[in-house]
Amino acid sequence: MALKTSVILAACFSLVLGFDQLHAQARQSHDPWSPRERALLRDLWVGNLPVLKAASFLSNPYALRADAAALGKDLFFDKSLSRDGNIACAECHDPAHAFAGHDTFLVAGQGQRKAPTLIGVAWQSWFFWDGRKDSLWSQALAPIENPAEFNLSRGDWVKRVMAKYGTRYQAIFGRAEPNRRPNIEEEFANLGKAIAAFETTLAPAPSEFDRFLEHQLGLTKNPKPSPAESPEESPAFGECESAGLKIFIGKGRCVECHNGPRFENGSFHNTGVPLAGDKDFPGGRYLGLIQAMQDPFNCAGIYGARAASKRLSDSCPDLAAAPVRSTLFSGAFKTPTLRNVGKTAPYMHGGQFQTLEQVVQHYAKAPSGPIGSTELLPIEFTEEEGKSLVCFLKKI
């Protein structure tokens, strides 16, 4: 009798186990993502952004200080610090436009340029479309002296700032030693560091795409793998978006450059983008790097991270490794983050395209550009595939 019961129980167990296996196989066969696609997707998740530490900002010890960020925020929005009292950083980096520009403006020696989004900028290594700045604080200084922007000399700007915010400046950066003349360059650099401290607080919030990924791959901050759930459970991310995502990491090859949690790779590429009007000079990264190397406010400079280590490769690894005069960089511009890309038109370094549809068309055609050689290869998209890609981009 006992034997009979055991046999029946064993048979039931095998049946249950068998069902479980079948169920698991069925789940696997419905899994829309291959292991390779899953790896690429996991890399894109916002939760992968590394925690910001002081060691990430060797040239700006104030980057994570709340008092510096508060001063920086006031400077960022204060129009009275420009020559005509009509411009602030927030004019071109509009908080209502994901801290990006609505339009383009003229930069001497460059042409028309579009201000990119600042959201997530703390995780970036090179600044401006041509990477002519190697730190966020140093970038923040350039618009002050651009005639089309603040249109002030650094001395005049520092005087204006000190008249209004001098006490707060001294509380953060210290008082100048008595009998020592104020050092305009040092104060200028420090104010850039305060603005950068504010910009460092602009971290990307999880997007609808991130929520979709969390559902699909069971991602959480404390990873607990959970079964793949159906896309219907993320209503904001429907069939069009899922199809677009497949193209983004597959046929479209977008993920080759737009990878990682910021959808950018910290590098520069020639993608054959047309000239931005007749004043454009698309020297790109080729010239930008030469300028970064010569910049007195770069990482290796007196206000940079020189004191952090004797070896440039330790204190300024990006600058030390940058290949000056590489033909790869002729006409190459920075891979921009795609987070919030649905809100940051116009697109490309000179605002060449007004819509994401135009951007997709450009990548499909892969025309040769005005300078150097494009890295793109043509891709044939059906009308529906192009639409799907745009659907997806708007959810990042």
Place this chain on the structure above:
Amino acid sequence: MINLMIIVQALPARRQPGTSGWLRSLLIAATVWTRPLAADPSEQAYKMILRNQKPSSEVASSKPKRAASGRFFQAQWTPEAPDQEVPMRSVHSWSLGIKTLASKDLKGARVEVKGLMPQHGHGFATEPQVVEVHPGLYRIQGMQFHMPGWWVVRVEITKGEETETLEFELWL
């Protein structure tokens, strides 16, 4: 000056008159002077050769091999990262131990490192520098893998008359 005029005239007309100040002309001249902006034909040929290469069959499915040996030397690499894994995107360093085939540390070798993405026809966007930190132990600074996919790291080792290139494949 003649060279400058030739350069400016050689550029397409739509990028020229009436729009450029002296600064722009200077930048154009500086760029063109130091390096031709148009792609070099030999570079194009090299890209084509690279594009025709294929990854080894196991590279996509297994962990990258971190050690290799050739006719003269053997080498082993480790990324200088807390988890000793290759980080995506960030500029980092590798430790590279080089020995002779008789397992003696190779001191004072000249080591050059290149990273290639054969299917893309290009490689690193950085220029790694190599320093010998201990006899036979070299530090490769400025490694950066900025794209997912198949990479080949080519390590050229020269000591005296002996020179060879060891290759390491990675699938990131």
